[in-house]
């Protein structure tokens with residue numbers, strides 16, 4: 001038995017939800033480029049869960065269900081108030097999502113119907129949780145969700161307490177579409193491993209949030225913004241990045257395990273970053289990002305991934321950087337739950353083997369005989 005480090009190239013599940021073939025990403029067979037240009041996030045979530053695009057009536061039904069479920073149990077909001085000041089926002093989200101299970105009487109029901117309802121509930125409640133967490137930690141009261149509006153709109157509204165501009169809603173909606181699913185990425189795999197023990201959907205999503213938090217995965221979008229803030233100006237890009245490259249340090253937001261010729265989602269976010277810069281009348285972050293790309297791609301051949309331009313986009317939308325990864329979770333929970341449902345449909349425990357590389361033939365030494 002020989003281990004493959006990082007399971008690179010290992011096909012670990014069959015799935016009909018999303019695919020990456022020859023660098024092309026599709027959700028249920030539809031190219032991400034078409035979805036990014038034309039679909040709303042709710043249409044995409046429906047597509048991931050049900051396997052087909054909704055009719056108008058089905059879409060209206062989903063939006064109304066999302067509105068019904070968006071409010072949080074009072075106990076969960078009370079819990080958010082108890083989190084220590086300065087908590088990590090992904091740690092807070094992971095804890096809060098885990099606690100949602102305690103207030104769902106159907107948390108352990110395992111029928112497809114019950115799990116689908118919980119998937120929609122989780123999708124509805126995550127944006128409310130992230131917005132409520134952000135407001136509470138800033139000393140403000142949470143804003144109750146609105147009914148009848150999409151998730152992008154509702155999230156921005158709950159975060160700021162103000163009606164968001166149409167252009168902000170459109171940008172956020174597109175970002176949600178682009179992050180919704182991505183084959184067997186680390187967090188989705190974590191979710192599938194967890195529920196393959198026949199544990200509940202909340203456990204699966206909690207595991208996934210833990211995996212998304214890391215800077216090699218979803219946490220990279222925040223790390224990109226930390227880097228942009230550190231760099232501070234267009235003039236400082238070259239010396240800063242050159243120094244990183246010379247020291248063989250990783251530049252966050254570049255590289256990908258699967259895409260070697262570029263992440264198809266990045267171009268949409270790059271375009272959005274440019275448009276938001278033009279709209280705000282400040283192209284600094286966009287121009288800094290372009291310059292970083294020129295240097296990293298030019299010297300290392302590494303292309304930007306989904307996290308690179310999302311950092312400047314979210315900042316230009318006025319979103320604090322520690323909410324970037326929670327926003328990724330707001331979108332990806334659609335994919336996680338679609339994969340969890342798929343795993344339950346045809347489940348087998350996921351239990352690989354390890355290549356043992358430790359010592360052999362050792363013996364127990366009594367405590368009194370150990371140096």
Ligand code: ACO
Nearest residue numbers: 215216217218220249250251252253254255256257305307
């Ligand atoms: N900056 C500089 N060098 C890099 C980068 C980077 N961002 N990414 C990879 N490399 C180099 C590595 O140092 C390594 O070089 P070496 O062979 O000389 O040692 C080589 O490219 C291969 O890199 P690995 O880390 O082995 O590639 P792997 O497939 O394991 O990792 C990963 C992929 C984790 C995405 C990696 O490219 C990385 O750490 N990127 C930065 C973090 C990031 O942006 N993560 C988000 C990914 S997208 C997502 O999860 C939503």
